[in-house]
Amino acid sequence: MPRPNGFVSTVLxxxxxxxxxxxxxxxxxxxxxxxxxxxxxxxxxxxxxxxGDALAPExxxxxxxxxxxxxxxxxxxxxxxxxxxxxxxxxxxxSPAPRAAIYLGKLVGVVFLMLIVETAVTLLSAVFFSAxxxxxxxxxxxxxxxxxxxxxAVGTVVSGALLRSKSRDALIAALLFPLVTPLVMAGVRGTSxxxxxxxxxxxxxxxxxxxxxVVDAVFLLIxxxxxxxxxxxE
Amino acid sequence: MxxxxxxxxxxxxxxxxxxxxALVSVTATFSPGRINTILGPNGAGKSTLLGILATLVxxxxxxxxxxxxxxxxxxxxxxxxxxxxxxxxxxGDLGALxxxxxxxxxxxxxxxxxxxxxxxxxxxxxxxxxxxxYSRGMQQRxxxxxxxxxxxxxxxxxxxxxxxxxxxAAWLSAQLAAxxxxxxxxxxxxxxxxxxxxxxxxxxxxxxGRLAHHAPVQTAxxxxxxxxxxxxxxxxxx
Numbered sequence: 001m002p003r004p005n006g007f008v009s010t011v012l013x014x015x016x017x018x019x020x021x022x023x024x025x026x027x028x029x030x031x032x033x034x035x036x037x038x039x040x041x042x043x044x045x046x047x048x049x050x051x052g053d054a055l056a057p058e059x060x061x062x063x064x065x066x067x068x069x070x071x072x073x074x075x076x077x078x079x080x081x082x083x084x085x086x087x088x089x090x091x092x093x094x095s096p097a098p099r100a101a102i103y104l105g106k107l108v109g110v111v112f113l114m115l116i117v118e119t120a121v122t123l124l125s126a127v128f129f130s131a132x133x134x135x136x137x138x139x140x141x142x143x144x145x146x147x148x149x150x151x152x153a154v155g156t157v158v159s160g161a162l163l164r165s166k167s168r169d170a171l172i173a174a175l176l177f178p179l180v181t182p183l184v185m186a187g188v189r190g191t192s193x194x195x196x197x198x199x200x201x202x203x204x205x206x207x208x209x210x211x212x213x214v215v216d217a218v219f220l221l222i223x224x225x226x227x228x229x230x231x232x233x234e
Numbered sequence: 235m236x237x238x239x240x241x242x243x244x245x246x247x248x249x250x251x252x253x254x255x256a257l258v259s260v261t262a263t264f265s266p267g268r269i270n271t272i273l274g275p276n277g278a279g280k281s282t283l284l285g286i287l288a289t290l291v292x293x294x295x296x297x298x299x300x301x302x303x304x305x306x307x308x309x310x311x312x313x314x315x316x317x318x319x320x321x322x323x324x325x326g327d328l329g330a331l332x333x334x335x336x337x338x339x340x341x342x343x344x345x346x347x348x349x350x351x352x353x354x355x356x357x358x359x360x361x362x363x364x365x366x367x368y369s370r371g372m373q374q375r376x377x378x379x380x381x382x383x384x385x386x387x388x389x390x391x392x393x394x395x396x397x398x399x400x401x402x403a404a405w406l407s408a409q410l411a412a413x414x415x416x417x418x419x420x421x422x423x424x425x426x427x428x429x430x431x432x433x434x435x436x437x438x439x440x441x442x443g444r445l446a447h448h449a450p451v452q453t454a455x456x457x458x459x460x461x462x463x464x465x466x467x468x469x470x471x472x
Contacts, residue, residue: 005342013339021327024364082327086365086373091323091380093290095340096309232290 010097014105018079019112028078032071032117039067040121044128055129057195061188063129067121068114068144069177069184072151075113076176077169079106080159089163089231099228103156107223110152111145118144136194139205143194146212147187153219154179161230183219186211239266240301242287242388242419247296248443249282256282258443259296264421266387268450269414269433272423273460274440275470280423283440284392287421288317300388313341316386320393322377326366330359330376334383341384350379355405371402378409389413391422395429403429427464428457439467 022028043063047055083089092102122144125131133140158176162168190208193201242264249257257279264270274280285291286298289307298305305311317323324333334347351357354375365373374394381389391410395403403426410433413420424430432454439447447467455463464470 005340010340013336017325017328017332017336020332021325025327082325085326087319087321087323088325090290090317090319090321091337092340094288094312094315094317094323095337096312096342097340098309 005096007098007101010101011104011108014092014097014102015108015112018082018106018109021082022109022113028075028113029116031078032074032113033120035074036067036071036117036121037124039063039070040124040128048128055131057131057192057197058188060125060129060131060195061191063125064118064121064144064191065147065184065188068118068147068151068187069180071117071121072110072114072148072155073173073176075110075117076152076155076159077172079110079113080163080168084163093232099231100224102231103160103223103227106160107149107152107156110156111148114148114152115145118148131195132197133195135197136205139209140191140194143187143190143209143212146209146216147183150183150212150216150219151180153216153223157223157226157230160227163231164233183212183215186215239417239419240303240387241265242305242421243299244286245297245299247283247286247293247298249279249286249291250294255443257286257293257440260440260445261296262438262445262448264419265436266419267414267417268420268435269410269430270419270421270436270438271430271434272421272438272440273425273427273464274446275468277442278440278468279443280440281392282443284317284390284421284423287388288315288390313384314387316381316384316389318374318377318381318389318391318394320396322365322373322380324365324373324376324380327364329362329364330356330368330379331361333365333376334379337380338383343384345383350383351376353382354379354409370397371399371405374398374402374406382413386418388419388421391420391424393424393426394422395424395426407433427460431455431457431460434460437463439464441468 040063047059122133126133155176158172162171165171186208190205193205244260244262247257247260260283272280272283282291286293289305289311292307300314330351331347334350338345356372356375359372365376395406398406407429410420410422422430434451434455436450437447
């Protein structure tokens with residue numbers, strides 16, 4: 001006889017399912033990783049001068065956030081493709097799992113995949129752009145993690161809404177990027193400050209961190225509220 | 235004393251999408267231990283009705299009761315419903331065991347996945363092989379195992395035999411009869427009249443979103459009988 005299931009355990013089950021699938025075929029991480037490496041190499045070829053001087057922190061910050069944006073789109077599109085294949089999402093929605101738990105489970109899975117690739121992009125940026133990622137490493141990691149959570153919070157809702165749309169891949173970017181503009185602007189600004197070895201400005205960095213926390217909270221609340229109607233198509 | 239199995243009762247159920255009335259004031263009863271067949275032309279509202287029974291679609295009007303309890307989008311109601319569609323509702327990149335374990339976890343069930351696989355005739359499959367590599371018939375068998383793992387009282391089938399070969403269709407018919415024997419409320423939406431005719435205990439026909447026929451079957455039907463009733467009721471050929 002079924003018994004009530006814990007909310008957190010449901011979230012973890014759904015996230016673990018996405019990560020297990022990815023562990024089996026490594027499709028998303030390979031695609032995202034390939035894209036990220038290519039992106040860093042192209043920017044390195046375009047911006048790095050022969051003397052090997054460190055790149056302006058604004059440029060490195062831009063590269064990191066472009067990587068976050070585009071690799072996140074790949075992760076969102078493919079994880080929801082797996083829900084659509086064989087109509088797995090219908091079975092998921094038929095289960096007693098709360099919709100909020102399904103939303104958070106998908107969110108956690110996407111965030112985890114994005115963080116793997118962001119780690120690679122950040123390390124590559126340090127190598128190719130001589131970015132000073134070690135000066136405020138923990139803060140930088142936290143900052144990117146906040147950006148990733150906010151991006152995935154909106155992206156999970158948008159991807160869920162477009163689950164049955166034929167032109168979903170094109171529409172995800174078209175709908176998602178305008179929505180996350182405040183997040184990206186704050187992220188780029190704060191990251192460039194963290195990467196700037198000459199003008200540490202703790203007050204501004206704290207401001208942009210708080211800004212990201214607030215944006216994340218708003219996006220998460222909207223996501224929790226909007227996911228059920230959009231995923232059920234009603 | 236054990237309470238008698240509960241009936242599923244719909245009272246004035248309707249569903250409107252924008253200006254389109256997909257279902258109009260349907261009042262019907264589905265009994266346990268019966269195979270309740272729902273027929274109708276395309277666009278008659280069959281899938282909408284099944285979606286409402288599955289708690290995936292909210293009715294615009296009316297109410298549904300299972301025994302003395304309302305059947306709505308709650309965890310308790312969802313735990314009472316099993317669903318097999320024309321798509322299997324499985325993760326193609328996972329194996330059979332991973333799929334069953336995942337859904338058992340979501341339903342909060344302690345089940346033996348190997349026993350379930352044996353029950354649906356899949357004990358021979360490589361349990362870690364991705365489900366997408368299975369044949370259509372094997373996927374439907376696994377879909378039934380997924381639908382049965384929480385021992386639902388209400389079992390819904392939406393075009394379950396679509397794209398099945400004759401062997402798979404015969405197996406499915408036997409499974410429908412077995413689920414009726416287990417005392418479940420079995421509701422089948424199908425266009426395969428020949429396959430479902432001899433199994434049908436209660437026949438419902440929808441036409442343009444309205445209930446056109448809803449009555450028990452007195453004597454076993456043949457495909458020809460069912461086609462005649464269908465044509466007379468809907469005016470459509472099969």
